Amino acid sequence: MTLYLYGIIDSSDPIKESLYGLEGAGVYNVSFCDIGAVVSEISQPIQNVTEVAILEHETVIEKLMANFVVLPARFQTIIDGRDNLRSIMQSCYKDFKENLARVRNRLEFGIKVIWPADKVKENIIQTLKEGRPWPAEPDCSANKRFIRGKLETYQINEKFKKKANKFIDAMDIFFSKFAAEKKLKRLKTENLLLDAVYLVEKNKESDFRDAFEHIKSAHEGFKFLFSGPWPPYNFVILPKKNDLLKESEKKDLFDKVIQHREPVGAREIWQ
Amino acid sequence: MAINSVVETDFPEEFVEEIEKSQDILPRKIDANPKNVEKGLAKLVLTLIELIRKLLEKQAMRRVEAGSLSDEQIENVGETLMKLENKMEELKEIFGLKDEELNLNLGPLGNLM
Amino acid sequence: MNSVMVKSKDVTLLEILDRVLDKGVVISGDLVISVADVDLIYLGLKVLLSSVETMEKLRGAPFAGPMQEAN
Numbered sequence: 001m002t003l004y005l006y007g008i009i010d011s012s013d014p015i016k017e018s019l020y021g022l023e024g025a026g027v028y029n030v031s032f033c034d035i036g037a038v039v040s041e042i043s044q045p046i047q048n049v050t051e052v053a054i055l056e057h058e059t060v061i062e063k064l065m066a067n068f069v070v071l072p073a074r075f076q077t078i079i080d081g082r083d084n085l086r087s088i089m090q091s092c093y094k095d096f097k098e099n100l101a102r103v104r105n106r107l108e109f110g111i112k113v114i115w116p117a118d119k120v121k122e123n124i125i126q127t128l129k130e131g132r133p134w135p136a137e138p139d140c141s142a143n144k145r146f147i148r149g150k151l152e153t154y155q156i157n158e159k160f161k162k163k164a165n166k167f168i169d170a171m172d173i174f175f176s177k178f179a180a181e182k183k184l185k186r187l188k189t190e191n192l193l194l195d196a197v198y199l200v201e202k203n204k205e206s207d208f209r210d211a212f213e214h215i216k217s218a219h220e221g222f223k224f225l226f227s228g229p230w231p232p233y234n235f236v237i238l239p240k241k242n243d244l245l246k247e248s249e250k251k252d253l254f255d256k257v258i259q260h261r262e263p264v265g266a267r268e269i270w271q
Numbered sequence: 272m273a274i275n276s277v278v279e280t281d282f283p284e285e286f287v288e289e290i291e292k293s294q295d296i297l298p299r300k301i302d303a304n305p306k307n308v309e310k311g312l313a314k315l316v317l318t319l320i321e322l323i324r325k326l327l328e329k330q331a332m333r334r335v336e337a338g339s340l341s342d343e344q345i346e347n348v349g350e351t352l353m354k355l356e357n358k359m360e361e362l363k364e365i366f367g368l369k370d371e372e373l374n375l376n377l378g379p380l381g382n383l384m
Numbered sequence: 385m386n387s388v389m390v391k392s393k394d395v396t397l398l399e400i401l402d403r404v405l406d407k408g409v410v411i412s413g414d415l416v417i418s419v420a421d422v423d424l425i426y427l428g429l430k431v432l433l434s435s436v437e438t439m440e441k442l443r444g445a446p447f448a449g450p451m452q453e454a455n
Contacts, residue, residue, distance in 0.1 A: 008409060062275050073411070074409060079411075092411075142353070145349075146349045151336065189289050189293050226280065227276065227396075229275065231403075234407055238410065276399075287394050
């Protein structure tokens, strides 16, 4: 029985409402201690990633969020049978519990900011022209001219980055007030000043939105994007676990160890 | 089937453009086509060389700005950097590679350069 | 006070894709049959999703099961 995983929830209860996911299959909770893995049965791995499939996946997760704390799973995580699902739950139980506790009552929001990079650069070039540190020599060698060109570019870029960080930090101070956690990507492109996600307390959502509106109105010429609330995709922290072996493999390995009475090397486990 | 999450912006096209440019999604297919393997290797090697070259340039600029280089040293550094840059242009042309192609997306770490 | 809500299909889809394709609970290893291995090709403002190549398990047979035998 192949299972499509939607996410991990903080409950071992069955799902009360009728939920349908990919292939129109019924979505149900497979409990493990006090948490559960929400799955549906799937006949084959998805051949085409379509908008519909993505939305089906996302819809199920968002519906779950109405009643549970959810750790959303990556799209198309398909697990080979209940036994293996149980193995995963066993192996990751502690990590899942920690993450569930961390994201409880919190929502993810995304903020993106485009700034007028060209204008900023123009201003910088203007300022540099006025305070010329490099004395213009009448008969400059080609090498020196090359260096001068490179130096100008370098100085412009350094000032550009400094200016960007100034703006980002000023905005971030406002948003961070209502966020438990955050992840910032600075100057992803020259124009994309900020690409940030914030994990906001549910009861601080309106304060957070107000902060956003405030920043927006304070920055003429900047372009803003606000998205959410999202399931906490960006705030699930799982250590890289490579030891998720199949039950049958575990048994083989165990037998090997008993037989040879010597430790099985890491390499062998991975063959 | 509706989702609750909403994306609010007055400038959707601009953001789509920037998101595209930042190419956050790593291409995950490994192209084993022999015709393209050479080009793939060249791309990798040249990317690393470019990285080193840009780091050298940056270092040099810091020292020029700090005024810690003599006139003669500035001349020499200028000549060397110019030659390096020209050589890279040559190599890029030979392998048909553009500047934008010589970058590595390191996922959460952003782009290499 | 409220911003104009423009539900642009493309930008919403991109926001969802960015989260759903690569983040959240990412489980890998032998216990997972297939993981979305998607190449997104950007064509101008349109996001064209290529077909998924299911990643074969690191060892052993590709996706096998009663379904396949029926084929």
